[in-house]
Amino acid sequence: MKTLDDKQLSSLLDEGKYKEAEALLRDSLTSELTEEERGAIILKIISISLDASNQVNRRYIAALKDATVALKNLKTTERKIDDKIATDEARDKIANL
């Protein structure tokens, strides 16, 4: 198996060059692997997946927190409007007495 250049792979992933990174991975898999090489590659896949999952989760949590704040604000506004509606209804009733 051709040696997998970890540094080059990490560098390509950091730069967002996913096609090149994939090509590099595939290139390293052109011949039969030893158990050791297979273990190293699976570990690399897991490590990259962890990175990706963590990045996605960080953004997801931040966006979800923003959405929670926005929904809370919306509910506050909703309560204010409910109060205003109640006041206006009372006013209407008084005006129509």
Next chain:
Amino acid sequence: MATAEKQSQVGEKQNTNSLLSDALNNRDFVAYLEKTGEDAEAINPENPDAAKNLYTRLKAFENIKIAKTEVRAFAKGKFREINNKFKLDDKDFTAVDAAIEKMAIENPEEAAGLVGKLREFQKLETEAKEAEAQFLALDKDSGKFWEEGIAMGLRASKEAKREPSGREKAWLVGKFLRKKNDEERSFEKTYGIKVEEAEEKLKTIQEAKDKVSAAQTLARTKANELGALKEYLMEDAGILKGLRDEIALKISKRSVEILEGTPRLSDLEEERTMRATFSNGELADTFNLADELSDDPERDLKHIDDLIEARIYEDMKVEIAKPWGSRPLDDMKKSLKTFREKSDIMGKKGQEAKEVIISTMERIRDERPAGDLRRTFINVMILEMRNAA
């Protein structure tokens, strides 16, 4: 020597002994040192930094044990949860375990980074669940729209004519988030104007004594505008979750593709390093002294001492070569207990008797092959015997 200085040295010795005991009584760690062919001399306990270094490496080793367990949990859990094609068998995990161990030796920083990533993954998964629970608890309708959003997020990707690449996917998420932020800002702006307009209308309506109730106007505004916005927000968060799961699915699928593209290996014979075994010298059970006694008592005594010394050497060698149990250092200490506690041997007493035992232990140590951990264990015991003197 000043009392404080003496106490400090005693404390240092006890600390060193404690660090060594912790490290050398951890069976897995000892087996790991043996497997990696660790040079016993490099962790010679007479080196003042050796105990600390060994202890630091024990902690690193324990981290690696955690990494092995958590990598399995990640591969069997998160990946399998979203894509049951990602299956690793025991042989794969054995290969991954070996890769983690190799990484720990060749690139400890990367190994520490892996543990950090695993810890962060668990932390973020918990945080995400908590954030989802908080969001869903805000409104009774949020669950319904949330589920619809998730379906939309997943559908958006499935309807695509071709699979988006990882880069495109990242761009899509970025675009989505930017769009979402823009729309939120726009919403706040729009909503502020709407409320003002509603209030303005209310005033006008009241002043003009319009027949239409101001309360009804506001109620309609609430139902039409606020309701839609709420739905949007709930759905929006759901879409986000759908996209997140979809991205995870893509990552997993890509991993499977890579693995499936990899040729299956023929079973390789596992090479295991066999530990050298030492056979007992099988000295005669009795010394047959009767036949060998001469007229020279001194020569006879010397002869007896030589035979005793040879017997001690052979017996001790057997004890030292015994396999370890759950606490390697303590196990070896127990095996050699009768020797270590001898205070009367070959006509020698006290410290002199101890020196005979120590010199025999040193002889056996020096005969052991380089890199043999038993050399280190013997060193530890010699050190303790000397310190106790």
